[in-house]
Amino acid sequence: MEKEAKLVIIGAGIVGVSAAYHLAELGWQDIVVLDKGPLFHTGGSTSHAPGLVFQTNGSKTMCIFAQQTVELLNKLHSEDHPTFYPVGGIEVAYTKQRWQDLHRRWGWGKAYGLDSQLLSPQEVQEHIPVIDPSVIRGGLYVPSDGDALAVNAVEAMAAITKQQGAVTYYGETEVTGFQTSSGRVTQVLTDKGNIQAEQILLATNIWGPVLADQLGVHLPLMAVEHQYLISEPLESLQGEKREIVHPILRNQDFSMYFRQHQDRYGIGSYKHEPLLVDPYQVGKDAMHPFTEDDFQTAHAAAKELIPELHGKSFPTHFNGMFAFTIDGYPILGKPSHLKNFWTAIGIWVTHSGGVGKAIAQWMDSGQPTIDLRAMDVNRFSDYMTTKYYLTRTAAQQYREVYDIIHPKQQMEHTREIRLAPYHRHLKDLGGEFFESVGWERPQWYESNKRLLAAYGDQIPSRKGWSARYWSPIQGAEHLAAREKAALFELSSFFKIEISGPDAAAFVEYLSANRVLRGEGKIVYTALLNDKGTYQSDLTITQIGKDRFWILTGASTGMTDLAWIKQHVPQNANLQVRDITSAYTAVGLWGPRARRVLEKLTNQDISNQAFPYLTAQTIEIEAIPARAFRISYIGELGWEIYTPVEFGDRLWKVLWDAGQTDELIAAGMGAFESLRLEKGYRALGAELTAEYTPYQAGLGWTVDLDQDDFLGKKSLLEAAKTKPEKKLCCLTIKEGAPLGKEPILDGNQVVGYITSTDFGYSVGQHIAYAYLPVEYAREGRELEVDYRGERLPALVTRDPLFDPKMEKLNR
Ligand code: FAD
Numbered sequence: 001m002e003k004e005a006k007l008v009i010i011g012a013g014i015v016g017v018s019a020a021y022h023l024a025e026l027g028w029q030d031i032v033v034l035d036k037g038p039l040f041h042t043g044g045s046t047s048h049a050p051g052l053v054f055q056t057n058g059s060k061t062m063c064i065f066a067q068q069t070v071e072l073l074n075k076l077h078s079e080d081h082p083t084f085y086p087v088g089g090i091e092v093a094y095t096k097q098r099w100q101d102l103h104r105r106w107g108w109g110k111a112y113g114l115d116s117q118l119l120s121p122q123e124v125q126e127h128i129p130v131i132d133p134s135v136i137r138g139g140l141y142v143p144s145d146g147d148a149l150a151v152n153a154v155e156a157m158a159a160i161t162k163q164q165g166a167v168t169y170y171g172e173t174e175v176t177g178f179q180t181s182s183g184r185v186t187q188v189l190t191d192k193g194n195i196q197a198e199q200i201l202l203a204t205n206i207w208g209p210v211l212a213d214q215l216g217v218h219l220p221l222m223a224v225e226h227q228y229l230i231s232e233p234l235e236s237l238q239g240e241k242r243e244i245v246h247p248i249l250r251n252q253d254f255s256m257y258f259r260q261h262q263d264r265y266g267i268g269s270y271k272h273e274p275l276l277v278d279p280y281q282v283g284k285d286a287m288h289p290f291t292e293d294d295f296q297t298a299h300a301a302a303k304e305l306i307p308e309l310h311g312k313s314f315p316t317h318f319n320g321m322f323a324f325t326i327d328g329y330p331i332l333g334k335p336s337h338l339k340n341f342w343t344a345i346g347i348w349v350t351h352s353g354g355v356g357k358a359i360a361q362w363m364d365s366g367q368p369t370i371d372l373r374a375m376d377v378n379r380f381s382d383y384m385t386t387k388y389y390l391t392r393t394a395a396q397q398y399r400e401v402y403d404i405i406h407p408k409q410q411m412e413h414t415r416e417i418r419l420a421p422y423h424r425h426l427k428d429l430g431g432e433f434f435e436s437v438g439w440e441r442p443q444w445y446e447s448n449k450r451l452l453a454a455y456g457d458q459i460p461s462r463k464g465w466s467a468r469y470w471s472p473i474q475g476a477e478h479l480a481a482r483e484k485a486a487l488f489e490l491s492s493f494f495k496i497e498i499s500g501p502d503a504a505a506f507v508e509y510l511s512a513n514r515v516l517r518g519e520g521k522i523v524y525t526a527l528l529n530d531k532g533t534y535q536s537d538l539t540i541t542q543i544g545k546d547r548f549w550i551l552t553g554a555s556t557g558m559t560d561l562a563w564i565k566q567h568v569p570q571n572a573n574l575q576v577r578d579i580t581s582a583y584t585a586v587g588l589w590g591p592r593a594r595r596v597l598e599k600l601t602n603q604d605i606s607n608q609a610f611p612y613l614t615a616q617t618i619e620i621e622a623i624p625a626r627a628f629r630i631s632y633i634g635e636l637g638w639e640i641y642t643p644v645e646f647g648d649r650l651w652k653v654l655w656d657a658g659q660t661d662e663l664i665a666a667g668m669g670a671f672e673s674l675r676l677e678k679g680y681r682a683l684g685a686e687l688t689a690e691y692t693p694y695q696a697g698l699g700w701t702v703d704l705d706q707d708d709f710l711g712k713k714s715l716l717e718a719a720k721t722k723p724e725k726k727l728c729c730l731t732i733k734e735g736a737p738l739g740k741e742p743i744l745d746g747n748q749v750v751g752y753i754t755s756t757d758f759g760y761s762v763g764q765h766i767a768y769a770y771l772p773v774e775y776a777r778e779g780r781e782l783e784v785d786y787r788g789e790r791l792p793a794l795v796t797r798d799p800l801f802d803p804k805m806e807k808l809n810r
Contacts, residue, residue: 001192001685006030007363008188008197010211011173012039012158013046014150015347016203017791018072018356023159024166026364028699031167032197033158034190036284039171043285045205046349048320050228050259050266051148053350054089054250055114056105056140057575059804060327061371063352071147072353073584076156078588082416083153088247089145090124092136092305100465101404102140103788110785111741111752116142118788126248130236130265130306147259150349151301177214184339185215189771193457199363201342205556205679206286206323208331208345209279217335217377218385221346222394223282223321227274227295230266230316234308237263242687252402254301263305267300267314270402270630274395277321286321294319323347326384326393328401333368333377336562343377349500354379371689378562383438389414408443408469420491421584421647425655429665432471439492442667444473444585451476451664458760465787466736474669479758481674485590486666487654490639491647493585494557496550496564500574503546510567510710512693514703515540515548522613522630526693526701528711529565532718534696536560541615549579549615551628551639556683567710588654589637591807595637596658597627612809622652633671634678635807676766677759679729679799685739685754686768695723695770697798725770729798730782732756732765735791737784743769743793744783750775753784762800767793 007028009016010034020031037043053073055066073084087675093099102118109116121133127141146162161167170192179187179194187194198418202211206223240263249258255270272294295317301714303309308540325331325346332355334342344359362368374381383389392414417438420426426433430446452472459475480486498507513525519542527536538552538560552560557580565576588597597605600620605627610616615628619642625642642650655663680685681696692715693702702715730743736758743751756767767784775782780795797803 001173002032002168002195004196005032005198005781006274007032007199007201009201009203010188011035011044011203011205012042012154012169012171013044013203014154014349014352015204015205015344015355016201017154017157018169018352019201019344019359020180021161022357022360024161024164026360028364029166031161032195033167033169034173034175035169035171036174037171039169040078040151040158040249042171045286045321045323046154048228048287048318049150049349049393050268051150051349052251052257052259052268053148054091054145054248055142055350056091056109056116059374060112062329062351063108063114063372065351065358067114067354068357069148069350069353069408069736070146071145073153076153081152082149082243083156084146084148085244086144086146087244088127088141089128090119090139090141090247090248091250091252092131092139094136094251094253095406096137099137099199100787102138102575105140107742107785107787108740110749111740112140115144116140122258128249130234130246130308131249132305132307135304141247143804145248147248148349148444175211177211180215183337185341188318197340199340199342201359201363203344204494205345205347206282206321207279208323210341212343215335215338215341217338217341217343218380218444219331219345220296220326220380220385220390220393221279221323221331222390223277223279223286223400224324224394225277225288225291225319226322227269227272227293227298227317227319228266229313229314229599230261231264231309231312232261234265234312234449236308238261250402251301251305255402256298256299256301258302258306265309267298267302269295270398271301275319275397276391276395278383281593282321288319288321290317290319298356324394324397326390326397328397329375330355330647332372332375333375334566335364336378336565367531368689369531373556373559373649373684373689376559376562378696379559381437381558383417387678389417393543406465406468410469418492420489421644422528422651424490424648425651426665432665434668436492438473439554441489441492442665443469443669444471444477444667445665446473448473448477448480448664451480452457455479458763464735466738470669474667474673475758475760477666477670478663478673480662480664481590481635481666481670482661482761483591484664485592485596485637485658486664486665486670487651487658488587488589488671490585490587491578492554494552494554494560495579495583495641496557496561497547497577498564498574499544499547499581501546502572502574503548506568506572507540507548508706508709511540511565511714512709512711514706516542519544520540520614520616522615522628524696524701527560528715529689530695530711530714531689532692532711532714533689534683534691534693535563535689537681537683537687541628543615543626553683556577580642583641584644585641587631587633587637587639589631589635591632591636591662592663592765593635595661596654596663599657600653607810620650623650623653625650631808632680633674634680634802636810652796673757673760676755676757676768677762677799677801679801681727682755691727691770692718692723694718695725722773725773726773726776728769728771728776728795729800730767730769730793731796732767732784733792735789737786737791738765742785743771744785745775750782759800764800766800771795
C-alpha cells in the first residue's frame with residue numbers, strides 16, 4: 001500500500017466510491033480508497049440494499065441529489081453490467097390523508113423539476129399487476145424512479161477510476177485511527193500500515209462515529225435494524241427472468257416498500273419498533289439475524305396489498321442496518337476544528353450519486369455548489385450528540401420514516417432541553433411551546449385568547465391541514481404588536497463575539513455590506529460564498545474598539561459559527577467566541593415600545609438619541625443591558641440583551657411596566673407573519689446558496705466599493721448580468737398554503753413558494769417565490785397548486801407592509 005496519498009477515502013460503499021469517481025472527474029489523482037471488508041461486497045449497507053430509488057422529497061437538495069443519482073446510474077448502466085432499471089416508482093395511498101399527501105408530494109416533485117403523475121387504483125394495477133386495487137385510493141407515479149444495483153454501480157465507478165489511474169482501492173484494510181498535528185490529520189493508521197494524507201474523507205456510514213469520535217467529531221447517528229425479505233416465486237411471474245419489470249412500490253401507510261426480483265417479490269419493512277444498534281456494537285457486517293416477531297404486522301399488510309403473497313414463505317430474510325441521523329439529513333462537510341478531514345455519512349443509495357458529486361465539488365473548490373446548509377456536519381449542538389438525545393431521536397426518525405409530517409409538527413419526547421431564564425413567565429402566560437434546536441419557544445400564548453374579541457374579524461379561519469399547529473391567537477398577537485407593543489422571546493438567538501486587533505479587518509472581509517461604520521452601528525449583511533450566493537444573513541454590530549457582535553438565528557448559528565471560524569486567516573490576532581449561553585434576550589417591539597422602555601431607564605431613548613440601526617448599553621431598572629434598535633417584525637423597538645442571570649428580572653420589569661400600555665407577549669407564529677408582511681427574508685427559505693443578494697432583492701446590503709470581501713468577485717459579475725430569476729412577493733386569493741407548493745402558469749411550473757403566511761395587517765395571504773424575470777412584474781396572474789387545488793395568485797409589490805420604513809424610523 002502507498003505511504004502517501006493526496007486523498008484517503010475510508011469506506012468503499014456507494015458513497016465513498018461515488019465521491020472518488022466525482023473527484024477523479026474533476027481531475028483529482030492519487031486517491032486511495034480503503035475498506036475493512038472485501039471489495040466490493042464489503043459487508044456494508046451497500047452490499048445488502050435492494051436499491052429502490054424514489055426521488056420525491058420535501059427537501060429540494062435531497063430531491064436534486066436523487067435526480068443526480070438517477071442520471072449517474074443511467075450513465076453507468078450497460079447490458080453486461082446493469083446498474084439501474086428505470087422501471088418507475090409508485091407510492092400508494094391507503095388513507096384519505098395519504099392520498100392528500102401524495103398531492104403534496106406531487107407538488108414537491110413539480111417544484112423541484114421531477115415529473116410525476118397521480119394514478120387511480122386501476123392505473124396503479126396496470127403498472128403493477130400483482131397489487132389489489134380495491135385496498136388503495138391511488139398512487140403517485142414517478143416514471144424516472146427505478147432500482148439500482150448498488151454494488152454493480154460501485155464496481156462500474158471503481159473500474160472507470162482505476163482505468164483513469166486516479167484511484168486505488170484496498171479491501172480488507174481497516175482504518176484504526178489517526179495521527180494529528182495542529183488541526184490536521186497527518187497520518188491515517190490502518191492494520192496494513194499507515195498513509196500520510198493531504199485530505200481525508202470519512203464514508204463509513206453506520207460505523208461513522210467510531211473513527212470520528214477519535215478526532216472529537218461527534219456524529220449524531222445510530223444504526224437501526226431494518227427488515228428485508230424475498231419471497232418464493234409468485235405464480236403470476238412464473239418464468240420471468242428479467243431482474244425487474246414492475247415499478248418499485250411503496251406502501252407508506254404501513255411503512256413498507258416492495259420490488260420485484262425476477263419471479264419473486266422483495267419486501268422492506270420499517271413496521272416494527274426501532275431496533276437501535278450502537279455504532280460501536282455493529283460488528284464487521286451490516287447484517288443481523290432476522291427477527292420473525294417484528295415482521296407480523298408488515299406481513300399481514302403485505303398480503304393485503306399483494307394477495308399472491310398469501311401462503312408464500314420468504315427464503316431470504318435478514319435485518320440489515322441503516323444509518324439514521326437525528327434529523328434525517330446526511331452529515332457532510334468539514335468539521336470546523338479540522339483542516340483536512342471531511343465526512344459523507346448517513347446517505348441512502350438514492351442520494352449517493354448527488355452526494356458524491358456535491359462533496360467532490362466542495363472539496364475541490366472549497367465551497368458547496370448547491371445548498372448544503374441543512375446537511376452541514378457543523379450544524380449540531382453538543383446536547384444533540386448525548387446518548388440520551390441521540391437514541392431517542394434516531395428511534396423517532398426510524399418510526400417516522402414514511403409518516404406524513406406536517407411542516408410544523410413538534411417532537412413529543414425529550415423536550416424542555418434549553419429554556420429561557422424567564423421561561424416560567426412564558427409558561428404562566430399559557431405559552432404553546434414549539435421546539436427549535438432544543439429551545440422551547442412559545443408559538444402563541446393561550447392567555448391572549450381574549451384579544452380575539454378585538455381582532456377576531458381580521459383573522460380568517462383555517463381548516464384541515466393548514467389549521468394544524470396554528471391558532472387564530474397568532475393573528476391577534478400580530479395585530480396587537482402592530483397596534484400597541486409586544487414582548488418576544490429571543491433567548492435562543494445565536495450570538496457570536498469577534499474581538500482582537502484584527503477583528504475589524506476580518507468582519508469586513510466576511511461581510512458583503514460595509515460593517516465599519518463606527519461604534520454602536522448595526523449593519524444587516526450577507527455572508528457570501530465564492531459564488532456570491534448566500535451562506536448566511538445576519539447583523540454585525542461594532543460594540544467596542546476591537547469588538548463585534550454577530551447576531552444570528554437559533555437554528556443556523558452553529559453553521560454560521562463554523563463558517564466564520566473556518567475563514568479566520570492564518571496568524572490573525574483575534575478570537576471568535578460563541579456567547580449564546582452567556583446572554584439572554586427579549587424583543588420589545590411595537591408603536592408603544594418606547595413608552596414602555598422609558599419608564600425603566602433614565603437614558604434618552606428618543607429617535608434622535610437612539611436612532612434605528614444603532615446599539616447602546618443601557619440601564620433598565622437594576623439591569624445592565626445592551627439594546628439594539630432593530631426589529632425583524634418591522635416595528636419601533638429594541639432587541640435587549642443581558643447576562644443570563646438578569647433575564648428573569650428583565651422580562652418581569654418590562655412586563656410590569658408595559659401593562660398600562662397593553663403590552664402583550666407574542667409568539668413565533670406572529671413573528672413569522674409579521675416578518676413576511678414586512679418582506680424580511682429568511683435564511684434557508686428565500687436566502688440559499690442558489691441566489692445572490694441581487695436576486696433576493698437585497699442588493700442594498702452589498703457594498704461593492706469595499707476593498708475585498710468573500711464573494712465580491714462573483715458579485716461584480718452578477719451585478720453586470722440580468723439574472724434569470726428574481727424573488728417576488730405574491731398574494732393568494734383563497735386558501736392557506738404552507739410552503740414549497742408549485743406556482744404555475746397554466747400547466748407550466750414557474751417556481752415554488754419559499755415562505756407563506758397570512759399578513760393580518762394587510763389582510764392578504766402572502767407568499768414569496770423566485771420566478772423567471774419575465775413573470776416578476778406586479779399584476780401578473782399565476783396559480784398555486786395546494787394539495788391538488790388551484791389557488792389564484794397575483795404578483796404584487798414587495799413589501800406589502802410599510803415600504804417607506806416609517807414605522808421603524810420614528
Ligand atoms: P456502506 O455501504 O455501509 O459502506 C461503508 C463502508 O465503510 C463499509 O464497506 C465498511 O466496511 C467501511 N468501513 C467502516 N469502518 C471502516 C474502517 N474503520 N476502516 C475501513 N473501512 C471501514 N437505500 C436506498 O436508497 N434504497 C433502498 O432500497 C435501500 N434499502 C436498504 C435495505 C437495507 C436492508 C439496508 C441495510 C439499507 C438499505 N438502504 C437503501 C440504505 C443504503 O443501503 C445505505 O444507506 C447506503 O448503502 C450507504 O452507503 P455507504 O457507502 O455510506 O455505506
